Amino acid sequence: MTDDTEVTSWALEAGRGDRDAAAAFVRATQQQVRRFLAALVSPVEADDLAQETYLRALRSLPSFAGRSSARTWLFSIARRVAVDHVRAATSRPRTIPMADSHDVADADGSGFDRQVALEQLIAALPADRREAFVVTQVLGLSYAEAAEVCGCPVGTIRSRVFRAREDLVVALETRSGGSSDTRDTAVS
16 A cells, blocks of 8 residues: 555645656555445445546645645545445435345355355445444554544544454354354454
């Protein structure tokens, strides 16, 4: 992962019209933005929302002043894109019923591999806990940066991450019948 100082430098240079810096900024952040959006909405929609995030960000780069890291600023934009998407999706009726991911994944009787199971458990977390967990534990932002991205106090982020971990441990224990090896997996 490229450090925040370099990413912020590219963002500032891109804001002054440097196309190479803009390309470097996008390359350095695109995987994390997509991963963040996939956790907030769905992996299927993440690519389109990432594209929308970069459209908004690139238009706004000239006004980016660097008061926070460019990565934090970009995640704030991605979060707003996801919120706008969810609002728009809930305001219109769904015309095609979606298959339950549990049914699809278990259709052949093979069960879940750990990665798919963990992604599903994270997706099942309440939205505020999932967002705080993904931003801090998956993407590696500090609690202060996560608070800025999510628009809430640091203490709220800490609480949401703690509760998300508790929820994941309980869900893993429930899924596996309470074996101790899933507890080790969830906490590590």
